[in-house]
Amino acid sequence: MSVTIRIIPCLDVRNGRVVKGINFEDIVDAGDPAEAAKRYDLEGADEICMLDIDASYEARSTTLDTVEKIANQVFIPFTVGGGVKSVQDVEVLLRSGADKVSINTSAIINPKLIAEASKEFGSQCIVVAIDAKFNGKNWSVYTHGGKNKTELDALSWSKNVEQLGAGEILMTSMDKDGTKSGFDNNLNETLANDLNIPLIASGGAGELNHLVDAIKIGKADAVLAASIFHYEEISIRKVKEALKREGLEVRL
């Protein structure tokens, strides 16, 4: 073995506050992002992810301000996503303190963005996020936070973004997201068997075993979760101890 399995808590942020809601509805305030990020760092998170769920043009300066506040307090890798449309957007986020930038919808509208951004800043800082749903045969890719279905299939799209220069894939199962019934290990394993870049599994974490299965069965390199960590339902340390018991390498 070499690098450790990564546990990545995710902060959904809107107007400078952590928010929680089901399918982006009934949103409630869940605290200060920098405070939450700092707590995760102390609890042993391997990276922090922040997703700007509003990402409107008007809210951009608030977002950058939040990125900077987190970066000033947290000294582990920090990924930021939401509303990234251009190479310049990537640059501004990196300058504000992000180590990696996650691109979703704009990568589909303009795949060249992946190539340009990874050439400019290096593959290591370009994460492509994919939202997908099972259609009975394979997994369809959706854009705009899961609103619009595309013709793309998750497996071929992920191979495509790897070739374009993405450094990692953040795979969210829309079937599982918010259900707390476990990750889509079929989807993840299908991708992991074919990809040479790391795969981050997202969507469905509800209990400890789900995270372990995402690694053991889903073959993911990292797991991302929001609410289970936010409400301290499961501690990061407990997840890592469970992974270690399974013989997997973790940072404790």
Add this chain to the structure above:
Amino acid sequence: MKVGVIDYGASNIFSVVRALNSLGASTKIIKTPEDFKNIDKLVFPGQGSMGSCSKKLSENNLRDSLINALNNLPFLGICLGLQILFSESEESEGQKGLNIFSEKIEKFNEFEDKTIKIPHMGWNQVEISQNHFLLKGIKSNEDFYFVHSFASKEANQNEIFTKTFHGEIFNSAVGKDNIFATQFHPEKSGKSGLKMLKNFLDWKI
């Protein structure tokens, strides 16, 4: 005390500056030979390829001042800031490094094992092979954060301080006299990394 941080034109220096500032150090960004005045220590947080780094150092007239500083000041090289200290790299044949260490930077071997991915990116164990002031309070085999595709495999035994395994063993920290350099990113390695940076700030030569 003022820590100079080299910005040769292609590196993301902000995280290093943030980490040093969080430890109470004041920093000065170094872009020209004049900027080397009035600094007490120097950090080189390189990124990108060794060839373009070497070229940019020459283009910006930083090479001579840098070599001068390497002879005098406590120096910490990070990532490409370690690789540039060697004579050359397989990544950019023909481009000269700073030759503080006479060996070569090499590409990782390719492995059938799919869990060994290149670039080597993520947290990995750092085994201490020789004590150093900068490693004070850090236990052998603590995890640090790496992002790189080339590495130091050959070096003088006296100049190797830590080793790491990624399909094969490579030197993850080297040093001599006033110079210390890490392949990993202490500024992104949480508590362990901050401890090392604090040691660097306390380091007297």
